[in-house]
Amino acid sequence: MGPFHLSLRDIINNSLPIFIFTFIFYPLFTSAQETDAEEILRSRDVELRKEIINVAPNVYTAVGYSPANVSMIVGTNGLIIIDTGMNVSHAEEIVNEFREISDLPVRGIIYTHGHGDHTGGAAAFIGGDMPEIWALENFGIEDRPLSLAGLTIQRQRGVRQAGFALPDELRINNGIAPAIQPGRADAFVANLENTAPNKTFVSGREVIEIAGVELELVAAPGETNDQIYVWYPTQEVLFAGDNYYKSFPNLYAIRGTPYRDVLAWSKSLDLMLDEEPASVVPGHTRPVIGKEAVQLALAQHRDAVRFVHDKTIEGMNLGLMPDELVEYVQLPDELSDEADLGEYYGRVEWAVRSIFTGYLGWYDGNPTNLSSLYPSEEGIRMAELAGGIDELREKAMESLDEGDAQWAAQLADYLLAINSNDGRAKLIKADALTSLARQSVNALARNYYLTIADTLRQEEEN
Numbered sequence: 389m390g391p392f393h394l395s396l397r398d399i400i401n402n403s404l405p406i407f408i409f410t411f412i413f414y415p416l417f418t419s420a421q422e423t424d425a426e427e428i429l430r431s432r433d434v435e436l437r438k439e440i441i442n443v444a445p446n447v448y449t450a451v452g453y454s455p456a457n458v459s460m461i462v463g464t465n466g467l468i469i470i471d472t473g474m475n476v477s478h479a480e481e482i483v484n485e486f487r488e489i490s491d492l493p494v495r496g497i498i499y500t501h502g503h504g505d506h507t508g509g510a511a512a513f514i515g516g517d518m519p520e521i522w523a524l525e526n527f528g529i530e531d532r533p534l535s536l537a538g539l540t541i542q543r544q545r546g547v548r549q550a551g552f553a554l555p556d557e558l559r560i561n562n563g564i565a566p567a568i569q570p571g572r573a574d575a576f577v578a579n580l581e582n583t584a585p586n587k588t589f590v591s592g593r594e595v596i597e598i599a600g601v602e603l604e605l606v607a608a609p610g611e612t613n614d615q616i617y618v619w620y621p622t623q624e625v626l627f628a629g630d631n632y633y634k635s636f637p638n639l640y641a642i643r644g645t646p647y648r649d650v651l652a653w654s655k656s657l658d659l660m661l662d663e664e665p666a667s668v669v670p671g672h673t674r675p676v677i678g679k680e681a682v683q684l685a686l687a688q689h690r691d692a693v694r695f696v697h698d699k700t701i702e703g704m705n706l707g708l709m710p711d712e713l714v715e716y717v718q719l720p721d722e723l724s725d726e727a728d729l730g731e732y733y734g735r736v737e738w739a740v741r742s743i744f745t746g747y748l749g750w751y752d753g754n755p756t757n758l759s760s761l762y763p764s765e766e767g768i769r770m771a772e773l774a775g776g777i778d779e780l781r782e783k784a785m786e787s788l789d790e791g792d793a794q795w796a797a798q799l800a801d802y803l804l805a806i807n808s809n810d811g812r813a814k815l816i817k818a819d820a821l822t823s824l825a826r827q828s829v830n831a832l833a834r835n836y837y838l839t840i841a842d843t844l845r846q847e848e849e850n
């Protein structure tokens with residue numbers, strides 16, 4: 389009997405547990421109950437699994453311990469940490485893992501940008517001596533104008549998009565991050581009291597040396613205007629921050645942020661390509677290793693970002709309005725078919741709308757919309773068209789039953805504009821949103837739909 393010939397007994401002894409798991413347990417508890425979209429989103433878990441990855445000699449990245457990646461470079465007499473995770477308890481777990489590799493003191497921390505999921509764990513890496521803490525001079529610029537204005541709603545919207553208010557069983561993952569509870573929602577806002585940058589640079593390229601390691605910090609506006617990438621020339625490793633991760637990028641965040649400069653983002657990806665890295669460590673998801681793979685990955689992302697920008701501009705110049713542009717701007721198949729450009733985190737549609745308003749503001753160009761009816765007035769007129777409020781509600785129910793969840797939600801909105809206490813309309817909307825959530829491969833949309841659906845149901849119960 390050759391070594392590859394298996395008897396039935398061998399199969400039972402060796403493969404039965406795998407067989408049972410693969411074909412019985414796993415489908416029973418996951419895919420059998422899941423929609424195609426949910427299965428696709430869940431399949432991204434493989435990118436988010438917990439692991440300390442040895443990217444290059446003396447370069448390690450912790451994936452899956454916190455929503456964002458945390459990297460360590462081991463220098464001659466100290467460590468450099470690039471991004472620090474979302475909160476101290478995540479970061480402490482990573483410190484424990486890194487301490488298995490080196491017990492040298494942390495001499496430098498570098499923030500790729502000011503978002504809380506990259507900065508909130510910094511305190512865990514600071515021991516006796518204060519390390520150099522590097523960032524771009526405008527660090528934290530994205531949130532600053534909102535805070536100065538006294539705007540707080542983006543935090544609530546942030547909790548919705550991240551799914552922090554949802555029960556665990558409704559969360560799959562966040563598209564580019566595991567569905568980790570943050571130690572509650574407020575941890576998403578960085579605690580920078582003692583961990584603020586103490587070394588900054590203004591623009592261009594800053595060459596620094598920490599613990600015998602020479603690094604180049606490069607200003608690279610994209611996801612945020614304070615974004616940098618870190619280039620480690622000796623090992624040809626590029627730490628991309630959030631200008632690159634394995635999803636269609638979040639060119640617009642539905643929690644609400646100032647305009648993300650999409651054209652600048654594509655140019656930052658050009659800069660990154662020009663470095664010709666041997667490996668790239670994204671802000672989220674696993675590193676890409678190998679020059680060819682890196683070039684392909686970064687070029688595809690650059691092409692997707694540039695395409696959406698340029699096609700939107702083309703449509704705007706034709707006089708198309710945002711709702712029309714969403715139909716006009718479709719990624720070409722060779723990009724949309726790429727698994728790593730799936731819309732798990734960002735969405736093309738949101739980017740298109742954001743590019744429009746980023747350049748031209750809210751007015752779509754149609755004079756009908758210079759002074760639209762108030763929602764309550766429009767709702768009353770729609771009810772009249774339907775033959776009355778009860779008939780409108782009936783129509784909404786029908787749409788829901790026919791699987792037209794988007795229209796059901798829109799009709800429910802008319803009803804709720806007429807009467808915000810219309811309990812049946814709330815439940816129709818809740819069911820419609822749940823249905824939309826379950827058809828969405830986009831984790832942020834899913835989380836947002838489900839959170840609002842949950843709120844509407846709770847309101848109805850009370």
Ligand SMILES: [Zn+2]
Pocket residue numbers: 456503505506630671672
């Ligand atoms: Zn991030």
